[in-house]
Structures are given as structure tokens and as C-alpha cells.
Amino acid sequence: MDAxxxxxxxxxxxxxxxxxxxxxxxxxALRLHAGGMGLFAAFCTLVWLASGAGVFWPAWVWMLGLTxxxxxxxxxxxxxxxDPEVRRLLDRAGGIGRTVVASAGxxxxxxxxxxxxxxxxxxxxxxxxxxxxxxxxxxxxxxALGGGYFWPLWVWFxxxxxxxxWAGVRxxxxxxxxxxxxxxxxxxxxxxxxxxNVWTAVFTEAGAAEVYWxxxxxxxxxxxxxxxxxxxxLPDGRERQLEERVxxxxxxxxxxxxxxAAELRRIERDLHDGAQARLVALTMKLGRAEARLEDxxxxxxxxxxxxxxxxxxIAELRDLARGIAPPVLADRGLEAAVDALAQRAAIPxxxxxxxxxxxxxxxxxxxxxxxxxALTNVAKHAGGSGARVRVVGDVARVVVEVAxxxxxxxxxxxxGLTGLRHRVEALDGALExxxxxGGGTTIxxxxxxxx
Numbered sequence: 001m002d003a004x005x006x007x008x009x010x011x012x013x014x015x016x017x018x019x020x021x022x023x024x025x026x027x028x029a030l031r032l033h034a035g036g037m038g039l040f041a042a043f044c045t046l047v048w049l050a051s052g053a054g055v056f057w058p059a060w061v062w063m064l065g066l067t068x069x070x071x072x073x074x075x076x077x078x079x080x081x082x083d084p085e086v087r088r089l090l091d092r093a094g095g096i097g098r099t100v101v102a103s104a105g106x107x108x109x110x111x112x113x114x115x116x117x118x119x120x121x122x123x124x125x126x127x128x129x130x131x132x133x134x135x136x137x138x139x140x141x142x143x144a145l146g147g148g149y150f151w152p153l154w155v156w157f158x159x160x161x162x163x164x165x166w167a168g169v170r171x172x173x174x175x176x177x178x179x180x181x182x183x184x185x186x187x188x189x190x191x192x193x194x195x196x197n198v199w200t201a202v203f204t205e206a207g208a209a210e211v212y213w214x215x216x217x218x219x220x221x222x223x224x225x226x227x228x229x230x231x232x233x234l235p236d237g238r239e240r241q242l243e244e245r246v247x248x249x250x251x252x253x254x255x256x257x258x259x260x261a262a263e264l265r266r267i268e269r270d271l272h273d274g275a276q277a278r279l280v281a282l283t284m285k286l287g288r289a290e291a292r293l294e295d296x297x298x299x300x301x302x303x304x305x306x307x308x309x310x311x312x313x314i315a316e317l318r319d320l321a322r323g324i325a326p327p328v329l330a331d332r333g334l335e336a337a338v339d340a341l342a343q344r345a346a347i348p349x350x351x352x353x354x355x356x357x358x359x360x361x362x363x364x365x366x367x368x369x370x371x372x373x374a375l376t377n378v379a380k381h382a383g384g385s386g387a388r389v390r391v392v393g394d395v396a397r398v399v400v401e402v403a404x405x406x407x408x409x410x411x412x413x414x415x416g417l418t419g420l421r422h423r424v425e426a427l428d429g430a431l432e433x434x435x436x437x438g439g440g441t442t443i444x445x446x447x448x449x450x451x
Contacts, residue, residue, distance in 0.1 A: 030072050037065030064217055067193040119170045127166065131159030157199050165192035179229045186225055190218040276317050283310045326368065334364045334398070338371055338391055346379045348386040357395045363447050366423050367391065367400045370431075370445045373420050374402035382406030382441070397449055403442040410435035420445070 044058040138152040168188030175181040197211045286307040293300040329337040335353040342349035359367070371389060378387045382404040390401040410417070412433045424431040424445050435441040 030069075033072055034069045037069055041065050060213060063193075063197075063214065067190070067214070067218065068221065070189055070193065119167055119174065121170070124163075124166055124170065128159075128163050131163065135159050153203060157196075160199075161192060161195055164195055165189070168192055183222070183225050183229060186222060190222060194218055276314060279310055279314045279317065283307050283314065286310060329364055329368050330361075333358055334367055334391065337364075337368050338389060341368075341372055341375060342389065345375050345387070347375070347382070347384065349375065349389060350386065351389045351391075353389075353391040355391065355393045355398070357393070357449075359393060359398050359447070359449050363398055363427065363449050366427055366429070366447055367398050367445070369423060370400050370420055370443070371402060374400075374443045377410070377417075377443075378402070378404045378406065378441075381410070385440070393449070395449060398447045400445045400447070401442065403440060405440045407437070408435045408439045408441050409437040410441045417443075 041058060041061045044061045048054075048056065048058050135152060135155045138155045142148075142150065142152050165188070168191055169185060172184035172188040173181060175184045194211070194214055197214050201211050286303050290300050290303040290307065293303065326337055326340070328340050333355075335355060338351055338353055342351045358364075371391070375387055375389070378385065383406055385404045385406040387402060387404045390399075390403075392399050410433060412435070417431075417433060420443070421431045424447060427447055429445060429447040432444045432446075433441070434444075
């Protein structure tokens with residue numbers, strides 16, 4: 001016996017693509033819909049049999065189930081029509097499938113000069129002509145056989161039903177907006193599903209009752225679909241859309257602030273490791289040169305002045321780097337940075353810092369500069385009073401509070417406080433200033449840590 005040829009990835013690819021296309025169309029929701037309707041209709045049929053048969057009322061359940069499942073499946077097909085494998089399956093399905101593929105191709109091209117093709121095409125016209133000729137022949141045969149029950153009626157019905165479905169789908173697929181195109185497809189399929197009831201009501205003794213319930217069901221489904229399409233125009237939908245927009249803007253702004261904080265820290269490192277290190281090396285070289293020129297006091301004095309200027313430049317550069325992003329903040333965190341501020345301050349400062357989690361860099365930077373600016377204001381305006389700094393925080397937020405026992409009466413809207421408020425509000429935080437005359441000043445900043 002010949003050994004079975006191994007299955008290669010190349011031979012498996014078409015089958016896998018076919019399965020993927022089928023899975024895209026036959027979603028779990030569609031399978032659950034079809035299975036549930038089938039089981040319910042089968043149960044109704046069993047109840048009908050157990051109750052002694054009679055008028056086959058479960059037909060309405062079957063018709064409603066098949067109609068809703070058909071609409072659901074059609075919407076799934078239109079939604080996934082850009083899948084190449086789905087397009088191949090539709091192309092094999094005949095005229096309606098090729099119509100879907102052709103219309104989807106025009107939509108995918110996004111041609112600004114896109115114009116819909118006529119609903120009545122040569123293929124559709126040929127189909128209508130053939131069906132009409134077949135129905136006419138059946139009518140002639142019926143007449144030649146002596147009349148009786150007019151069975152060609154159902155031949156005419158079949159041709160009209162197929163023509164209505166084909167032309168309706170072609171009309172629906174001319175709609176350019178995707179959401180409205182799906183709604184138009186639903187209307188076309190619903191009209192084709194309702195046509196048998198209308199035909200039965202007109203040409204049999206069933207009457208108008210055959211049309212009422214299917215019309216109510218299909219109309220309700222169409223109304224729900226239309227409501228879903230325009231849900232953003234409703235008040236709740238508009239509010240939800242605005243909330244989503246605000247959330248997106250908040251996220252992108254926080255991302256921009258994080259990038260800015262990282263860039264500032266990079267600049268500080270470059271200044272510290274680059275220009276500042278070279279200036280320190282230059283100062284050392286000038287010191288060695290000065291020591292070698294003790295016998296030439298005029299030149300040594302010039303070198304000493306140059307070394308002092310270089311030292312002043314180093315101090316200014318260090319202050320500049322600390323103003324951009326203090327190294328201690330990046331290396332040791334906010335608590336150590338606040339302690340360093342207190343030690344360098346010109347006034348006595350009491351610090352209480354308790355952080356359960358390290359905040360994001362942008363929050364750390366904002367909290368640091370709020371503390372630094374507040375201590376600077378205390379040194380300038382509090383008349384030598386000491387300051388109390390309290391920094392607490394958890395995973396959700398960081399609270400910075402700087403208080404003094406000075407004369408109070410600080411101008412809230414103006415000076416450095418305005419800059420602090422802008423820095424805090426950029427992070428969706430809040431800055432509170434309590435400064436009654438003669439009662440000291442308290443600055444409290446709340447900085448959220450969430451994204």
C-alpha cells in the first residue's frame with residue numbers, strides 16, 4: 001500500500017483560509033441565533049403534532065426564524081466582504097454573490113469619482129427574461145391541458161421572488177455609507193422575505209392576517225437597526241461620544257507630558273555629563289597651570305580669574321540643570337528631592353514625606369517644582385518664618401502641602417502662583433491657596449497619578 005502523502009503547509013493553506021472565511025461570517029452570535037431559532041421552531045412543531053395537528057401554525061415561527069437568521073447572515077457577509085476568501089465564496093454563489101463582490105470592490109477603492117452602477121444590469125435583465133418566458137410557457141401548458149387549478153401561479157411567484165431579492169440587493173449595495181448600506185441590505189432582504197406573505201394574502205384565502213405579524217417583526221428589526229446607526233445622534237450617545245473624546249484627549253496629553261518629562265531629564269543628564277564635566281576638567285587644568293606660573297604673578301592672576309569664572313559657570317550650569325530636572329529626583333525619588341530642597345533653603349523647613357508608591361516622572365517633577373516655588377515664596381514674603389512641607393501619596397494621587405506662619409495675604413491670581421496652578425492643572429490636578437491676612441499661607445496641590 002502506498003504511503004499517504006504528507007500534508008504540506010501549501011496544501012493546508014486553502015483549507016485554512018476557507019475555514020477562516022467561514023468563521024468570519026459564521027460568528028458565534030450567528031450560530032447561537034440560528035441554533036436557538038431552530039430549536040424553538042422544532043419545539044413548536046412538536047407541540048403542534050402533540051396537539052393533534054390541524055392548521056400548521058409553527059410555519060410562522062419557522063418563517064420568522066429563517067428571516068431573522070437570513071438578515072443576520074447577510075449583514076455578516078457584507079461586513080466581511082473585504083476578505084479575499086469570502087469574496088471567492090461569494091463569487092461562486094452566483095449573481096447576488098458577484099453583485100456583493102463588485103460593490104465591495106468599488107467601496108474598498110475609495111474612488112472620489114465613485115458612481116453606482118445601474119440596478120438593472122444585463123445579467124439581471126437576462127434572468128428576468130428567462131424566468132418570464134418559463135412562466136409564460138407554463139401558463140400556455142396549463143391552458144392547453146384544460147385549465148383547472150392555476151399552478152403556474154407559483155412559477156410566476158418563484159421568478160418574482162428571485163428577481164425582487166436580486167434587484168433589492170443590487171439597489172442596497174449602491175449606498176456608499178457602510179452603515180446605511182447594511183441597513184439597505186436588511187430592507188431588501190426583509191422585503192423579499194415579506195413577499196411570500198403578500199403573495200399568499202392576495203392569491204389565496206388567507207387574507208391580510210398573513211402579512212401583519214411578519215411586517216411587525218421585520219419592521220421592528222429595521223427600526224432597531226436604524227436606531228443603532230443613529231445612536232450617536234441621541235443625547236446619551238452624544239454624551240458618550242464626548243466622554244470618549246475627553247478620555248482620549250486626557251490620555252494623549254498625559255503621554256505628551258510624560259515624553260516632555262523624559263526629554264527634560266535627558267537634557268539634564270547631557271548637561272551634567274557633558275558641558276558640566278568639561279567645565280570641571282577645564283577648571284582643574286587652569287588650577288594646575290596657575291600653580292606652575294607662580295613666578296609670573298600677572299599671568300597667574302589671569303588664570304585665577306579664568307578659573308573663578310569657570311567655577312561660576314559651573315555653579316550656574318548646575319543651577320540650570322537642577323531647574324530643568326534635578327538629578328536627585330531622578331536618582332532617589334521625590335522624598336529625597338524634597339529633603340534636599342529643605343536643606344538648601346534659606347529658612348528652617350520641617351519635612352514630612354510618606355509615599356507608598358513612586359509616582360510617574362511627570363508627577364514627581366510637578367510636585368518637586370510646586371515645593372521649590374512655594375519655599376521660594378516663603379523665603380521672600382514670610383518675614384523669616386519657617387515652613388512646613390508635607391508630601392503624601394499613594395498609587396492614585398500625590399498631595400503636596402507647604403505652610404508657613406507669615407503675614408499671609410498672598411495674591412492668588414498672579415506671580416509664581418499662576419505658574420504653579422498651570423503646572424498642576426496640566427495634570428488634571430488642583431491647586432488650593434489659603435492665605436488670610438495675618439494667618440500665614442498654605443499651598444496645597446493634589447496631583448493625580450492615573451493615566
